[in-house]
Every structure is written in C-alpha cells, then in structure tokens.
Amino acid sequence: MLASLLPVRWGVVADFARGGQLAHLYIASRRGLVSWLGVRHIRAAAAGVAAGLALSVVGFPASAEDEAYTVAAYPVDAVASDAVTAKQKALAEGRQAAFRSLLKRLVPVTAYDRLDRVKHVKADELLEGVSVRDERTSATQYIASLDFSFRPEPIRDLLRSEGVPFVDEQAPAVTLIPVFLPAAAGQGAVPAELSAARGSRMWREVWAGLDLEHALTPVKLGDTKPELTAEVIQKLVKGDGSVLSVFSKAYGSSLVMLAVAQPDLAAKRLNVTLTGRDAVGAFVLKRSYRLNLDDPLYTGELAAVIALGILEGRWKALKFDGGTASAGFGGALMPVQMIVEFRNLRQWQQMQQRISMLPGLEGMQVDGLSARGADVTVMYPGGPEALAQALTAQGFDVRQYGSTLQVSPSL
Known part of the structure; x- marks a missing residue:
C-alpha cells in the first residue's frame, strides 16, 4: 500500500525473518532507516498504548556506560482499520520487539536460552523514552523510524535476579575504513551499481546506515x-601483520580496521574481509555472500550487518570470559562433540579449516560425514561453553545442547 514511501528495504527484514538464522541483526538502508531485530522472535505481543501518545526525546541515557541501552532507528510498521489504531499497534509491537533486541545485544549468544526467564516482562515497564526520526501514515497504515531508550539499572537488576549473564560495557571505539574493490578483470560486463565509484559509495553508505554509536x-x-x-590493502587482507603498524600510524590509532568488499561476478558472490585490530585483538575474517547482480545493495547491507555482529560477538566473548575471546579460554583440555552443518563440500572444507585453526583446539576428529553435516570431536580448554564462545567470535552460528554444539554458518 505504501510501498513507494517505505524508507527501508523491508525485503531484507522479511528474508531474515523467514531464514531465522541470525539471533539479532542491524538492518540498514542507504535511505537512512536502521533496526536491530531479534529475528528468531520477530513479532511482539501487542501492548496497550494511549491513543494520544506524543513521541519526543525523553530521558535518554546521559552517561557513556548506558549508551548500549538505546535501540536507535528501529522501524515499526502496522496496518489497522484506521490510522490511529495502526499507530497504537505499531508502537506497542515495536517497543516490545526493541526490548527483545536489546536483550540479545547484551546477552552472549551461548546464554540466549536463558532469555526465556524474562520473556514475560513488558517493555513499557522499562522504557525511558521514545523519539521519532521519521514517520509516514495513510488511512490504515503507520510506518516510522523510532529510537527506544531503556532504563539501564532496572534491566541490569532484572537480568541479575534471573541469572542471565550480560555485557553492557561498550568496547573502545574502532576506526573502520570501508574499501570496495572492483571485480577482477575478465568476468564480463560489470553492473553499473558495482562500478568502482558506485560500489564504493554503496559500501560506505550501508555502514553509515548502521547504528554504530550504540553498538557494543x-x-x-x-x-x-x-x-x-x-599493496597495503592486499597484505592486510592476507593477514600480513607487518603492515599493521603502517596502518595504525596512518589513522592515529591502534584500533583500526578495514572492511574490504569485492564482487566475484562469475560466482555471483560478494567476498568480504574484516582485517586489522579491534578491542579484542588483531584478526582477519573472510566471509562470502550470495550476490544478486540486480540488487547488490541487498547483499551489501547483509554483509555489513553480519560484520558488525561479529565485532560485537568478539567483544561479548572477551568480556564474558574475562579476556580470552580469541585465544582459548584456559583450563584443562576437555572433549567437545560438535554437529557441523554446511551446504556443500566446499563449505565444509572451509569450515573445517577455520575450526581447526582456533587457538587451543586440538585433536580434531571427524566421526561421521554426510552431504549436509559432520559429527566432529575436538579437545578444547574449558570445554563446550568456552568453545562456543570462541566459535561465535569467529562468526559461526552456535547452539549448545548440553555438552554438544551445533555449528553452522551465520547464513
């Protein structure tokens, strides 16, 4: 109905919701609307809200340590019999969904199962204020971009009382340089949107659209x-640490990273490399995404979303375990059973290599292999929970069932 007015690529949201793979996501658009979505629980139960509610900037966090309790630029969209009812519905659903998303921002992925202990809590009891960034209405539909600010202390008390671990301390800020490399020569005609100039603009804009200020x-x-x-870019992409000092000196900070995107037109993939040093340490992480040549922006948004999620996952793993997010978790070697899921043999080989290279991991043994999965046994310091944290920090989607881990690509 209001498709022409939609300020966000709602197809991205819908596809993530159907896929149900990521626990939480920032969805961004060059049109300026951003959201943090709890994809596994995309819809909230409607709560009552006064018809005449006036939205304004109210009581947003004043201290730096409370920044993470703001969920900014969250999209709401509802249809009802009239505009007023649609707005009420959108606000009620939006604040509950934003609250769920906040919890997933703060809680380590390995503790998501404990969020069931607080699923009964109503967001309006913990809401500090709401601000409107943008809103559109019709006779029956309400669409808006809202900032939800939540009350830090009551939420901390709630999580502590229910035994839910959380991290709300923001990491030191990292300087990130988005770099777009054109497709290699010899791959045929290059779509206009993937030209050097337009691709660079797109890649930067999807990053600028994320709520970078309130992220962990x-x-x-x-x-x-x-x-x-x-030459420096290629060395960084290859993990050559010898150029880190040059990189850091150029930007006046030791915490500086590249996010390098390069399309592979023949394979219809967007290859993305995160490389440099964040608050956890130096690392290189490479991911590849399906590329729709008719809509490369979709893939760019997805890649930026996941990249930011990986940075947050690394930080949560570090803080949750006291400083060993990427280099093992200490303690005696313990056996861990894993079910590794993949789409094809090539992906399995890539995952096997990445897992086997985790610091501290020993004795990787494949006990069974099928077309879509592998049964794997490894030894890891600290056992399954420590390994789950390390795998999450490397960008895997991890679920823990007792002493067994289910490991799959994020998408």
Whole structure:
C-alpha cells in the first residue's frame, strides 16, 4: 500500500525473518532507516498504548556506560482499520520487539536460552523514552523510524535476579575504513551499481546506515588515506601483520580496521574481509555472500550487518570470559562433540579449516560425514561453553545442547 514511501528495504527484514538464522541483526538502508531485530522472535505481543501518545526525546541515557541501552532507528510498521489504531499497534509491537533486541545485544549468544526467564516482562515497564526520526501514515497504515531508550539499572537488576549473564560495557571505539574493490578483470560486463565509484559509495553508505554509536562495539568510519595503498590493502587482507603498524600510524590509532568488499561476478558472490585490530585483538575474517547482480545493495547491507555482529560477538566473548575471546579460554583440555552443518563440500572444507585453526583446539576428529553435516570431536580448554564462545567470535552460528554444539554458518 505504501510501498513507494517505505524508507527501508523491508525485503531484507522479511528474508531474515523467514531464514531465522541470525539471533539479532542491524538492518540498514542507504535511505537512512536502521533496526536491530531479534529475528528468531520477530513479532511482539501487542501492548496497550494511549491513543494520544506524543513521541519526543525523553530521558535518554546521559552517561557513556548506558549508551548500549538505546535501540536507535528501529522501524515499526502496522496496518489497522484506521490510522490511529495502526499507530497504537505499531508502537506497542515495536517497543516490545526493541526490548527483545536489546536483550540479545547484551546477552552472549551461548546464554540466549536463558532469555526465556524474562520473556514475560513488558517493555513499557522499562522504557525511558521514545523519539521519532521519521514517520509516514495513510488511512490504515503507520510506518516510522523510532529510537527506544531503556532504563539501564532496572534491566541490569532484572537480568541479575534471573541469572542471565550480560555485557553492557561498550568496547573502545574502532576506526573502520570501508574499501570496495572492483571485480577482477575478465568476468564480463560489470553492473553499473558495482562500478568502482558506485560500489564504493554503496559500501560506505550501508555502514553509515548502521547504528554504530550504540553498538557494543562503537565504530567510527574513516576515509581512505594515501598510506592505504593497494599493496597495503592486499597484505592486510592476507593477514600480513607487518603492515599493521603502517596502518595504525596512518589513522592515529591502534584500533583500526578495514572492511574490504569485492564482487566475484562469475560466482555471483560478494567476498568480504574484516582485517586489522579491534578491542579484542588483531584478526582477519573472510566471509562470502550470495550476490544478486540486480540488487547488490541487498547483499551489501547483509554483509555489513553480519560484520558488525561479529565485532560485537568478539567483544561479548572477551568480556564474558574475562579476556580470552580469541585465544582459548584456559583450563584443562576437555572433549567437545560438535554437529557441523554446511551446504556443500566446499563449505565444509572451509569450515573445517577455520575450526581447526582456533587457538587451543586440538585433536580434531571427524566421526561421521554426510552431504549436509559432520559429527566432529575436538579437545578444547574449558570445554563446550568456552568453545562456543570462541566459535561465535569467529562468526559461526552456535547452539549448545548440553555438552554438544551445533555449528553452522551465520547464513
């Protein structure tokens, strides 16, 4: 009905909801609407809200440590018999969904099962204020971009009382430079949106559209500098630590990263590399995403969403376990059973290599292999929970069932 007015790529939201793979996501658009979605629980039960509710900036967190309790630019959309009812419905559903999303921002992925203990809590009991960024209405539909600010202390008390671990301390901000590399020569005609100029603009805009300020890992976007030559970029992508000092000096910070995106037109993939140093440490992470050549922006948004989620996952793993997120978790070696899910043999080989290279992991043994999964046994310091944290920090989707881990790609 209001498709022409929609300020966000709602198809991205819908596809994530159907896929149900990621626990939480920022969904961003170059049109300026951003959301943090609890994808596994996308719809909230409607709660009452006064018809004449006036939305304004009210009581937002004043201290830096409370920044993570704001869920900014959250999209709401509802249809009803009239505009007033549609707005009431959108606000009620939106605040509950934003609250669920906040909890998933704060709670380590390995403790998501404990969120059932607080699913009965109504968001309006913990809401500090709401601000409107943008809103559109018709006779029967209400669409808006809202900032929800929640009360930190009552939420902390709630989680502590229910035994739900959480991390609300933001990491030191990292400077991130989005770099778009054109497709390699010899792959045929390049779509206009993936040209060097337009691709670079798209890749930067999807990052700028994220709520970088309130993330657990705040990000400041940087510009490409002369020191960041093609040679330096390639060395960073390959994990050559010898150029980290050059990279850091150019940007005046030890916490600086590249997010490099390059389309592979022949394979219809967007290859993305995160490389540099965040608050956890130096790392290189490579991911590949299906690329719709008719809509590359969709893939760009998805890649940026997951990249930011990986940075947050690394930070939560570090804080939750006291400082060993990426290099093992200490303690005696313990056996861990894993069910590794994959789509094809190539993906299995890639996952097997990444898992086997985890610091501290020993004795990786494949006990069974099928077309879509593998039964794997490993030894890891600290056992299954420690390994789950390490795998999550590397961008895997991990579920824990007792002493067994189910490991799959994020998408």
